[in-house]
Amino acid sequence: xxxxKVPAVVIRRLPMYLRALERLDPKEVPIVSSEDIARMVGTxxxxxxxxxxxxxxxxxxxxxxxxxxxxxxxxxILKLDxxxxxxxxxxxxxxxxxxxxxxxxxxxxxxxxVAVFDIDENKVGKKIADVEIFHMNDLTRKIAELNIRMxxxxxxxEGVQAVVDQCIASGVKAFLNFVPVSLKVPExxxxxxxxxxxxxxxxxxxx
Amino acid sequence: xxxxKVPAVVIRRLPMYLRALERLDPKEVPIVSSEDIARMVGTxxxxxxxxxxxxxxxxxxxxxxxxxxxxxxxxxILKLDxxxxxxxxxxxxxxxxxxxxxxxxxxxxxxxxVAVFDIDENKVGKKIADVEIFHMNDLTRKIAELNIRMxxxxxxxEGVQAVVDQCIASGVKAFLNFVPVSLKVPExxxxxxxxxxxxxxxxxxxx
Numbered sequence: 001x002x003x004x005k006v007p008a009v010v011i012r013r014l015p016m017y018l019r020a021l022e023r024l025d026p027k028e029v030p031i032v033s034s035e036d037i038a039r040m041v042g043t044x045x046x047x048x049x050x051x052x053x054x055x056x057x058x059x060x061x062x063x064x065x066x067x068x069x070x071x072x073x074x075x076x077i078l079k080l081d082x083x084x085x086x087x088x089x090x091x092x093x094x095x096x097x098x099x100x101x102x103x104x105x106x107x108x109x110x111x112x113x114v115a116v117f118d119i120d121e122n123k124v125g126k127k128i129a130d131v132e133i134f135h136m137n138d139l140t141r142k143i144a145e146l147n148i149r150m151x152x153x154x155x156x157x158e159g160v161q162a163v164v165d166q167c168i169a170s171g172v173k174a175f176l177n178f179v180p181v182s183l184k185v186p187e188x189x190x191x192x193x194x195x196x197x198x199x200x201x202x203x204x205x206x207x
Numbered sequence: 208x209x210x211x212k213v214p215a216v217v218i219r220r221l222p223m224y225l226r227a228l229e230r231l232d233p234k235e236v237p238i239v240s241s242e243d244i245a246r247m248v249g250t251x252x253x254x255x256x257x258x259x260x261x262x263x264x265x266x267x268x269x270x271x272x273x274x275x276x277x278x279x280x281x282x283x284i285l286k287l288d289x290x291x292x293x294x295x296x297x298x299x300x301x302x303x304x305x306x307x308x309x310x311x312x313x314x315x316x317x318x319x320x321v322a323v324f325d326i327d328e329n330k331v332g333k334k335i336a337d338v339e340i341f342h343m344n345d346l347t348r349k350i351a352e353l354n355i356r357m358x359x360x361x362x363x364x365e366g367v368q369a370v371v372d373q374c375i376a377s378g379v380k381a382f383l384n385f386v387p388v389s390l391k392v393p394e395x396x397x398x399x400x401x402x403x404x405x406x407x408x409x410x411x412x413x414x
Contacts, residue, residue: 086407174413180226200318
């Protein structure tokens with residue numbers, strides 16, 4: 001499928017639209033306008049229309065979008081129409097909070113955290129929110145065995161690049177990175193870094 | 208000071224540039240090029256030049272930027288040239304991890320988390336990484352007393368809007384939101400929402 005290169009900021013907004021639509025009862029609200037969607041997620045209707053137009057999704061002028069159809073389209077575009085296996089490295093405070101947060105979220109499917117990895121022997125074999133903790137020595141084997149395609153990085157900064165390289169060699173295609181370090185990845189692999197200190201620093205601009 | 212409206216994505220990149228520059232020893236590296244900065248943060252040199260040009264910061268063609276001067280400029284632009292008091296609501300797993308993560312970060316200054324708030328009487332009076340936990344009943348009073356201008360939201364989703372309204376009325380100007388809900392805030396107040404499930408969902412697109 002040939003597709004225009006879509007800006008990352010657009011891709012990051014699509015799950016918000018999907019979530020808003022999933023909160024609606026399709027029997028009560030079969031059709032929404034771009035204004036409705038914009039109000040639900042806190043953006044402008046022009047933004048919504050522009051974002052969706054990247055994928056050739058257009059509402060009928062003066063009518064809007066069919067909720068059911070738009071949800072299906074968004075899931076297809078985001079590839080959320082199949083189960084995705086996710087791993088997490090680092091069973092500390094942050095890692096445990098992330099696993100619990102995600103598994104508890106109403107929207108967590110089809111993304112399933114299937115394995116947590118840590119170097120601490122005392123944690124290996126235990127569970128966080130029903131997800132088993134494995135030893136880092138089993139990383140490569142478990143990625144292949146469980147078909148893990150995304151990895152969350154939530155461990156102290158030492159040796160991250162080597163771990164990332166190992167994950168990529170085993171088939172991981174995307175990383176959600178909570179480690180305060182820049183990572184080098186080849187073309188075709190995506191890293192999104194989430195760093196509370198950086199987020200706070202950028203927010204100060206608005207105070 | 209009159210300033211062009213700067214896209215939020217640009218503001219979010221500036222702290223990454225600042226962090227990269229702070230990792231350099233100004234005695235060994237007095238001058239950097241946009242290529243150097245781009246390589247350190249994993250972006251393109253054109254992006255770096257464009258982002259900085261929003262603020263009238265230009266390197267000398269063929270020479271680059273003076274590290275010391277550029278750091279000072281970035282701090283001034285981001286308003287990181289003064290201490291900022293931050294509060295956090297929700298002393299659960301996620302809240303505790305965020306406080307520890309931020310306070311441990313080399314770059315945490317000048318942003319200081321000065322108070323954690325929770326409704327659990329058993330937690331009140333205790334500390335997370337030297338930050339005291341106060342009762343939610345003291346929220347308004349403590350925001351004023353400690354001069355808190357930013358608030359991190361890390362508690363379950365019920366009643367968030369009411370809490371946010373209370374914070375705004377007490378003088379909070381920016382929120383880093385980890386609660387999976389859309390918030391309504393008046394003009395002049397900024398909310399940045401961080402949601403691991405949404406981030407994972409947007410990453411699937413790249414797998």
